[in-house]
Amino acid sequence: MVVRLMVNVSRFMVTFVVATVAVFLLMRAIPGDPAQIALGVNASPELLAETRRQLGTDRPLPVQYVDWVMGLPQGSFGVSYVTRQDISPMIADRVQVSLILVVLSMIVALLIAIPFGTLAAVRHRQPSGVLISGLSQLGVAIPGFLAGILLVVVFAVGLGWFPSNGWVPPGEDFGDFLRRIVLPVAALASVQGAILTRYVRSAVLEVMSEDYLRTARAKGLGRLEALVRHGLRNASIPVLTVTSVQLAALIVGAVVVERVFVIPGLGSMLLDAVGNRDMLTVQSVVMVLVAITLIINLVVDLLYTVLDPRIRKKA
Numbered sequence: 029m030v031v032r033l034m035v036n037v038s039r040f041m042v043t044f045v046v047a048t049v050a051v052f053l054l055m056r057a058i059p060g061d062p063a064q065i066a067l068g069v070n071a072s073p074e075l076l077a078e079t080r081r082q083l084g085t086d087r088p089l090p091v092q093y094v095d096w097v098m099g100l101p102q103g104s105f106g107v108s109y110v111t112r113q114d115i116s117p118m119i120a121d122r123v124q125v126s127l128i129l130v131v132l133s134m135i136v137a138l139l140i141a142i143p144f145g146t147l148a149a150v151r152h153r154q155p156s157g158v159l160i161s162g163l164s165q166l167g168v169a170i171p172g173f174l175a176g177i178l179l180v181v182v183f184a185v186g187l188g189w190f191p192s193n194g195w196v197p198p199g200e201d202f203g204d205f206l207r208r209i210v211l212p213v214a215a216l217a218s219v220q221g222a223i224l225t226r227y228v229r230s231a232v233l234e235v236m237s238e239d240y241l242r243t244a245r246a247k248g249l250g251r252l253e254a255l256v257r258h259g260l261r262n263a264s265i266p267v268l269t270v271t272s273v274q275l276a277a278l279i280v281g282a283v284v285v286e287r288v289f290v291i292p293g294l295g296s297m298l299l300d301a302v303g304n305r306d307m308l309t310v311q312s313v314v315m316v317l318v319a320i321t322l323i324i325n326l327v328v329d330l331l332y333t334v335l336d337p338r339i340r341k342k343a
Contacts, residue, residue: 047318055311062109105312126293133216140221145228167222173284176215193290212289227270272328276321
C-alpha cells in the first residue's frame with residue numbers, strides 16, 4: 029500500500045512538471061508582445077522596454093519559467109499583465125466557486141446515474157429499462173450549455189421559480205445561494221448523469237453475467253439482492269474510472285456554463301483573460317485546472333486499492 033502510494037505520488041509529480049513545461053511553452057508560442065498589448069500600438073520604444081522589464085518578459089525563457097514554476101508550490105502565480113494585480117488571490121476566490129459548482133453537480137449526477145443505471149441493467153429486457161436507456165442517450169446528445177439555456181427559458185423566464193443568473197456565496201445568504209445554484213447544477217448534472225447512467229448500466233450488465241453472481245442466485249438470493257451484496261462493488265471499479273474522467277471533463281465543461289449563468293468561477297476568469305490577452309493569467313488558470321485533474325487521478329488510483337483487494341495484494 030505504501031509502495032503504491034509512493035509510486036502514484038511520484039507519477040503525479042513527474043506529470044505535473046511536464047505539464048508546467050507544456051503550458052509555459054504553449055503560452056509563449058502565441059504571437060504578441062504582452063507589453064505592446066498592454067500599452068497599445070502607439071507606445072514609445074522606451075516605455076515598451078520599461079514595461080517589459082517590469083513584467084519580466086525581457087528575460088530569457090528559462091529564467092521566466094524557473095521564476096514562475098518556483099512560485100507555484102507557494103501559491104504565487106505572478107502579476108497580471110493587464111491589471112497589474114496579484115493573480116493568486118483572484119484564483120483563490122474563483123477556484124472555490126468552481127469547485128462548489130463542480131462537486132455539487134457530480135454528486136447530483138451520481139445520485140441520478142447509480143440507481144437509474146442499475147435499474148436499466150436489471151430491467152434491460154423490460155420497457156422501463158429501455159425507456160431509461162433511451163432517455164440517457166438523449167441526455168448525452170444535449171450539450172451542457174444548451175441544457176442551461178433551456179432550463180433558464182423554462183424555470184427562470186417562464187415559471188419564475190429561480191433566478192436566471194448571478195452568484196451569492198453560501199456563507200453570505202445560504203437560501204439565496206441555493207436558489208441560484210439549482211439551475212447551473214441541474215444543467216451540468218443532467219448531462220453528466222446521462223453519461224454515467226450508460227456506464228453504470230454497462231458495468232452492472234457485465235457483472236450480472238459473471239459466474240459468482242449466478243452462484244449467489246443459485247443459493248437462493250434474488251437478482252437484486254445478489255447484485256447488491258456481491259456485484260455492485262466489482263461494478264464500481266470501471267464506474268470509478270469513468271467518473272474520474274467525467275469529473276475532469278466537468279471542470280472544463282463548467283467554463284461555458286459559468287458564462288451562461290454569470291458565475292464568477294475559474295471559467296469566467298479564463299475567458300476574460302483570453303479576451304484581454306492576459307497570457308500569464310491564462311497560463312496560471314490552465315495550470316490550476318491541470319493540477320485539479322491530476323489530483324483527481326491520484327485520488328482515484330488510491331481508491332482502486334480500497335475497492336479491489338487484488339490490487340492491494342499485488343501492491
